[in-house]
Every structure is written in structure tokens, then in C-alpha cells.
Amino acid sequence: MEKGTVELQVWHQKFLRYLACEGSPPAPGRISSRDPLHDKSSSHSPSSGASQSWFAIGIALIFSSFLKSPDKLNSETQIPLPAVNMPREAEISTNEKQFLKTALTENVRIDGRLFEQYRPLSLGFGEEFGVAEVELGKTRILAKVSAEVTVPYADRPFDGIFQIVTELSPMVSPAFEVNRPTETEVLLSRLLEKTVRRSGALDTESLCLMAGKKCWAVRVDVHVLSHDGNLVDAACVAVVAALRHFRKPDTSVEGEMVTVYTAAEREPTPLSWLHSPYCVTWSFYGEEGEMALLDASWKEEQVQVASFTVSLNRHGEVCQIAKLGGVAVDAVLLLKCTAGATVEVKRISEMVDQKLEEDAKRRDKGGLMAELRAENERES
Amino acid sequence: MTISAAPDVVLDHLSKADGSASYSYAGYAVTATVNGPIEAQRRDEQPFEAIVDVIVRPAAGVGGTRERHLESILCSTLRHLILLKNFPRQLFQIALQITSVPENDYVNSKLMQASSSQNLSVLPTLFQTAILALVSAAVPMKTTASATTIAIPKDYGSPLLNPTPRQVQTSSSIHVFAFTRQGDLLLSQSDGSFSQDEWDVAHDIAKDVCMEKKREEVDVMLDDDESQTQNMADLIRAEAQMKTDSDLHWK
């Protein structure tokens, strides 16, 4: 580093002199000491061809543009280099960014919401069990639960297998490629994993059928259909709702025999569910992250300086907290946000409970059960 | 399981994509998005025409050979419909997400493996959704097309249109046809054992369902209230018309 700085300065002076037609074109400082190619260009004499020196001027000009950019200290003005060979996500324009930020300093969000207001959250269930679709503003998530009987992991013979799979398909944006996990995807799946799986929301021991031999493998597939910000909160509601809605085939164990009954034979049973955690995400804005917004939209997410996701359940237990970097935010503000999240979680929790109840009523009435029974009779 | 008789279509409901559609019929439900024309990856691009990229994702589990197979069928079929030559070096990306598959209450389904007959019966829904999404994305096409499944029962009964998984299981062969609205055969996939005559019968029924009715026939059709023979070509037109009407309502 130290050598580099000195050399760069010397080279800069040389370059200025060169511009005043005093000497030969200098080579870019630090690299010259190592790179033989550049060494050659630095040692070449004024007698070499004119085309070469024009080439050198070209290089010099490019480098000078790096040096003479004190006004570029603001990180906003840094233009990210485009990733090659990949369809890109449309980026939010500088004007839009500026507009959004200025509006926030005047306490206005672009969609007219209050700072601590969620977008409308709606939850629907499919025809079958274990399918939940969540809409949060324009963000749409579909979660589907499936279960099958497999062999448990050797190191956990008494536990069933439970996994949450999130794969962002090109459906979300052409920038997502199949089988190439992006940062967004890794973070989303980690957050869901920590919130739902690690917090012990599902009793995995209840999935065990025969210790070390047979167990249920419950799998939640999270399909993001449309991404307009705050994937985490929406996905979490979808996963929790789908799991609570799900019914796995009934089983019986007699000695070494495990019988799995089809839906026609015996009514499927719900999973043993212990508590329902939900995520609440805050985004921070301003120089020191002093403004906190709940449930940022995609555009707001592009401008945020930091984000903070806290997962809680109705009983006021924190299951997970993640503020993964970004601008440093005052600790007191984080505590305030957590307190705000507890209120929000109660609201979401009530909403999900109510929807599940409605759906159960809808299914029971007019008798899907009655119909099944009738079918049974016909079969036998 | 009760299956809603009428197909259900939602057009352009996803905000980010250029075009999107959800379509559910006979227990199958698929959501599709279309992005295009967009820049193609340099290693894939064709100098004289656009490429079509179809991605099929299952409702549960990871995609495997089954999905790749469906993708290749859909891709080669849709290539004939889209005016590819108008968009050299570009890409149309069609992402299809299967959201629901009718369950067979009498069988405990394994996640990953599914028989080839089950492969085929989801194909018409995928195809139909892809067409609707392409229409919604305003991708220039030669014509629209529609597809349907027909199962021929083992007991030589009359062919079944849009069979349930139970019916598929008990049938000797199933056939998937796609026709353009003018009635040209676009795609034919069959599975099981069948005779030429059976295929001909299935073909005729499918053509009847998929081809656009002439004006006077439609008027006749309106009278008898048979949702069984829902005409697919008309469905696309009706849905597109309804969508444009509602979008231009302010005028």
C-alpha cells in the first residue's frame, strides 16, 4: 500500500509534466513494478512510434480520470459495472432514488403509506391442503407443503426431516437463473430457516414413525411469483400458514409394519405445531439510518441504507434477529423497532388464525367429509 | 375431489413481468410469466431469430427430467407460434410454475416420481397458460392455439375429455393435442397402447374443442349449457377481450 501511494503520486506528477510536453509518458504507478508489460511501456523511449504514444495517452487519460475525482466521494455516484452475459434487473434511476429520499425527509412515502404501516396483506388457501398464497402489496408468494415417508438421518434417528426450500426462479426476474443461487435467495432461505425451523415451530420428533428407520420428510416449497419488496415477511407468513393448513396422511404402526393410509381411507392429520413465528422487516434511511420504515417496497429497498428483520411469535419471544450489516443504526432505535414488531406480529398472527379458521369452516360445511364418506361407501 | 368445471383465468396479475397469466382447469393450476423480448445471453443468442426459453417448475420438489421433457415439448411448439424472425438476437423467457395438481385420493403419491401419463395430463394446462401469458405480454404471434387431453378408457368406453388422475390411471391410453385456432394440428403426444382408429377419434374430439367455432355455431352453442365442451379457442379470445375492456374502461 505505502509503496503504491508514493508511486502513484510520483506518476501523477510525471503525467502532469508529460501533459506539458516535458517527458515520456509514464506508466501507471504501482502496477509497473510487477507487470512486465507495463514495465516495457514505461521504459520505452520517445523515439517509439507515434501510434504507441497515443495509446499511452489513452491509458493515461483513463487513469487520470480515476485520480481527479474528488467530487466522486459520494458513494451514490459510483456506477456499478454491469454483470456481463446475464439479463439484468431494471435498475431504479438516480432521479427516482433522489425523489424517494427527499420525500422521506418530508415524511412522505411514495405510495402514501405511513412509515409504520404495512401494505395490505392477504392470505388464501388452495383446494388442497398445505397450499397458501400470500399477497403483500404486489409481492406474491406461494408456499406448498408436501410430505413423504423416508429414512431419517443417521445422526438424528428420532427426528423427522423438515426442510424449507426457496428457489427464486426466472419468474421473479430474468436476472435469476435456474440453479444459481443468488445472495437474495441465500439470505431468504436462511431467514426462513432460522425463523421457522431453528425456533422449533414444528415438532420434528412427532414426524418420526419408527426410530432410525422410517420418518416423515416434510418439505415446504416457497415459490416467489412476484417480487415487490419484503419477500421475507410475506414468505414467512406463507410458510407458517401452509404448514398449519397442511394435513399429512394418517399412519399406524404395528410392530415393524408402518401403514400409511390414503386420504380416502382415513382422514389426514395436521402436523404437530408448537408456535407460529412471523418476520417483521424494517428498513432504514438517512445518513445515520435514523428513519425506520416498515415493509419496504422493492423501490424503497433499492434505496435503503440498512435493514433489520426480527422474528417473533405471539408470546413475545424473539426467534431470530438479523441486521446483516449496512449503515450503523442507533441501538435504541433497533429496540424501538423490535417493540413495534411485537405489535405487528400480534396483528399478523390474528389474521392468519382467522383465515385458517375460515378455511376450516368452509371445508367442513356442505361436507367434503360427507362426500368422502359417501365415496368410501361406494368403494366398499 | 370436486373439480370446478369452468376454466379460471387471471391475466396480467403479476406486476414485475412483461406478461403473466394464471390458468386453472380440471384441477390443474399453472401460473406463468413472460419476459420478452429481452437481451439474450451471448452464448445462446441466435443471429437471425429470437430464442425461446421455457422453464417449468413443479409445485413441490425440484425439477428433474420430467420438467425438462415438458420444457422441450413446449419450447419446440411455441417456437412455431411466436414471430421469432422479428427479434434477432433476443430472448423470450416463459416461466411456468405449476401451482396445483389434482390429487388422487386413492394413491399416496410419491413426490419425485410420477408416471409419464401424469406428465402428459399437465401439458395442456401448461400450454394454455403459456399462450395466455404470451398474449398478455403482447408478444407477436402467428396465431393463438390451445390444447387438451383425452383419455381412452380400458373398457373401450367413450373417450374422456380432461380426465381426472383416477381416470388417467384406469385408461389404456391418453393423448394430448394442440391445435391452432384455425384447426391445424400443432402438437400430438400420446401415451399407452391405442389403435389408429382410437387416435383418430381422439384427434377429432380434441380438434372440435380447440378450434375456433364459426360464428353461427357459437350462437347454437350458447343455448346448450354444456361446460364439458368448453371451447378453448373461444376462451382465449373472450378472456383477452374482457381484459382489454376492463383496462380501457376509463375511456
Added chain:
Amino acid sequence: MLAPAKPINCPLASCLAWSACPTKKFTNCSDSELSLFRLPPSAPVTTPSTDTINRFDLYLRATSVLDSVFSHSPARNVAMPLDTSTYSMALLRVDGRRWNELRRLHAQIRTQSASDGSSYLEMGHTKVLCVVTGPTEKLASQRMASSSSSSLLDVNISIAGFSSVDRKRPSRTDKRVSEMAFTVQQSLNKAVHAAIFPNSTISISLTVLSQDGSLLASLFNAATLALVDAGIPMSDYVTACTSGSTSSYAAADDAADPLLDLNRQEEQELPFLTVATLGGSDRVCALVCESRVQVSRLEGMLAVGVDGCKQVRTLLDRVIRERGAKMIEEGAIARGDVVGAGDEMDTEED
């Protein structure tokens, strides 16, 4: 779950006696020293028969003795209950610390002479090595690899297979590790004056040699030290530490104390969080909690964590100053040299 304290807790008594001893300073002593003192191999062991906790206590003693012999991490991957009842008795933790004490923090900078910046850091038995390379030109392949192409820092974490007791084959696609890398990268990115280095990349390679709790915090501290060593302009130190709470998530007892700087055993048993702050202020860069805890505990834990970060900052600052003084002494650099500008800017700030 927790049985009432038994008279078996003789290590505690010895600990108390030791802490009262005036010749030794209680803070900042190594764990191995502690455990050696706490558990002389000849320590009388009453043999309990019935309850599991006592058996576990025994187990702990046996392993601690081993630890002191090998000075190796006492970490193990068993999710067995830890006897925290000892804490409520004498307010001393399993390794003899009080609630607000850090473990021994030992750090060095400029450990690898070939690199642009490097550091070695120990927090208790957690040992991390960090090497910084750059700033260098951003390669096309790097632009491809990271989706956040505008990011200056490129953080790479490799966890040695021998770093914990259960030997694990390092996998390249461990989401937990890539999340940690992301956290370190995103936090330091805002602390570094990134705008000075357009289209450049600074790669931070972190190697974990030994794990005994507070892993993420150690990564943060090591990376900060190495960046300072590399002379990368930063607004301030980013320091981190963990804090926990003696209450398990189910227990709603108000008597629970917050704890500072947890070791592996405590991390397995107690709820904890990792805090990283900027320059010993109250401003939090990163806050990661992966365990269930009552929301009311959070305030105490965060306060202790932030305070711990301040302590860590002082310690890191001392390391850098000492090294700087030594370099001047040796004549490696002169006072006020252009070269040292970066380093001095950092150290002269407070």
C-alpha cells in the same frame, strides 16, 4: 430442567478463592489458566448416582481437564444442558468469569509479511486469521460472481475442518457461512470509504482455526484489524462481541442476568446475540440473534453487547498503537510519513 445446586460445585468455591487472591488480576486471563486452576486433576469428585445433571457436571470436569492439558477448545457439538444453576449461586460462569467480563483477547497485526494487511485474533479459544489483499482491479469474473457488483469488499470465510471437536468437511455451499461472509462484507463496506476506490476490490480472507463461541464477532474484529493494517481508510473500527442471557427462552424469570462474550458451551445452552458497533459508539452495524429469547431480555443483552464492543475497541486500539509505536521504534516508518497516514488517521481519531 435445572436441578437445584448441589454441594458438588466445588470448582466454584475454588474459583472464588482464586478471584480473591490479590496477586492475580482477574480479568484478561486465559481460559486454560482458569480451567487449570479451577480443576486440579486431583480435585475431589463426589460420585453422584441418580440425576443426569450431576453426570453432566462430571463430564464437563473431565473435558475441562483435557482442555487445560491440550489448551484446546472445549467446544463440542452435544446439545446437552449446561448446569447454569451454578451461576445463580456464586454469579460465576462455567469458566469462572463474571457476567460482564470478556475472555482474553489477544491480537496481532502484520502477521503475514507478504500480504497487504493481515491479522491474527484470539477471543478465548476462538482463533481467526485474516488476510487482506487489495485494493486491486475488479476482474470480470468477480463482477459476475457477486450480484452486488458495486461492493468494494469481497469477504471469504473458510472454516478449518479441525476447528471444532467434531471434524467437518468444509462445504462450499454452506449457507450459514455465506451469510456470515455477507454480514461482515455489508458491515465493513459502510465503514470503509468505498468511494475512494471505484471499480476496485479488496478481498478479505478469513480463516477460522479454532472455534469456541463468538465466531462471527471474532471474524469482525479480525477483519477490522487487517483492514487497518492494510491502510484502507475507514471511518472507525468495527468491533463486535456476543452477549447472552442466563434465562432460557421458556423461563420468564426476572432474575436473569445478561452475559458478555459467550463461549461455545454457553452458546449451546443460552440465548445469545452478536453485536457489531461502529467505533465504540452506540450505533449498531450488525445484530444477529439465532436463538429464542424473551423480547424483554433484548434490551439488557444489547446494552451489555454494545458495552462489550467498546471494551473490544479499546483492546484493538491498543494492539494497533503498540504495533505502530514498535514500527516507529524500529525505524520501519517515520513519524508523519506519508505512508502511515492511513494508520494514523485511524488511531488519532479518539
